[in-house]
Amino acid sequence: MLRPRPTSAPITVSFEFFPPKSDKMEESLWRSIERLAPLKPSFVSVTYGAGGSTRERTHHTIERILNETSLTPAAHLTCVDASKEEVNEVVRQYRDTGVKHFVALRGDSQHGVGQVWQSHTDGYSNAVELCAGLREIDDFEISVSAYPEKHPESSDFFTDIELLKRKVDAGATRAITQFFFDNDVFERYVERVRKAGIYIPIVPGIAPVHDFRKVANFASKAGANVPSWVHARFEGLDTDPLTHSHVAAATCADQVIDLTERGFTDFHFYTMNKADLVYSICHILGLRAQEDAAQAIESAAA
Template sequence: MNQFRFSRRPDIGDKVRVSFEFFPPKTDEMEARLWETVTRLEPLKPKFVSVTYGAGGSTRERTARTVKRILTETGIPAAAHLTCVGATRDEVDAVIQDYKSIGINRFVALRGDPASGVGGPYRPHPGGYENGAELVAGLKAIADFDISVAAYPEKHPQSPDFATDIEMLKRKVDNGATRAITQFFFDNDLYERYVERVRRAGIYIPIVPGIQPVHSFKQVANFSARPGTCA
């Protein structure tokens, strides 16, 4: 687990609604630890949990297997991360159809990091979806999925300015995004100013703050130093 998010709703008083994000396990030992964590978190009744997708789609099969198990063995709504890196539109659409066939109707749609790793140069795959906005449109063309997208209180590192960055978010919303989940931050003023910016731009979907628990200072410092984390 590497991140959680929360949101408040006026009809539930002071109760906080959260979602949790998991890495797909790489070993049997890690899988056992993941399921211990899922069991401990289930009583919190999260709005949903999501399972990440490695750079270049490298964890695609493990992501699908983990999401399917959460759906079938718990009462927790589960979302699959999906990227458009390193694949044609037909290949991505086939993955979406596979997810749909096992009952997945929630996605976290991201452009994704290149196979070379976080911060590497991004080049759209020939014949593929060019960015997150196009991926959202592709998902909606297949079914009326619940779609979360990324947002950046400090601006995406590859965006030249905030106006360009927010215009990309608006394209995602216009194409059918349900909510935006922000990159993690440690200054609440950054988040509040960002929400003001997107509201002035006419974007009214929920902007859910992404929270990074500091269970390893070294790991958080490494995440913070990367120029394209969670692109």
């Protein structure tokens, strides 16, 4: 049974989108942004691909968010296939556009998730160096990644958390986690992080299950465990999208409600550019559309 959310624990949400690969996908993305903007997220992030066309679409999406909405955008940056100066130039362009928040990531291997990563000859080698490079350019807000079940390439939790500490020392102001389904795992991770002397916000990354098979497949590559009870909930729903969406909303909302009961109030949703499920979850959590945000988008579009 879905538990009611404690009314004494107001929550804050942020949303992640990825850049569209076509004009049609851009229309779909913008409908999602319009749908979620009235919930007044603390920020929205747009992911960043290594390829030039994806990079350009990310920049275009960020500019449109700045020009046509009242949302605060965060631009993703990676170290993949670019020199330090190329990355720095992208940062300066974003800054001149009005971006003050970056999500600094090493990035996945050019050869796919789980493959050996190689840095550019003249590039940033990892997120630690990237954070330091950002801090040299300006006093940005910098979010970085964190892994409750440790990064697949890390040999152990100590190594993983030590890397997070180095990111903080280099200028990171927030960590957003890989998605997870076991809240005990996340809580233990936060305890490890605090014992290591890391005190920046650790924001749980939440993945609404738009497509269970895809989520489970990605989780296996990213080192994120999908518990048997989650498998059981979605069993037999491959050809029943309506029931699948109901189960997904209940499962995700229940996870966040449990986290609020443990004292966590800030959540980052991986939207996959699909707004309806995320909107339903936020409604269950007590968030309501605020008309001024909706009107701001309508005015900009007029």
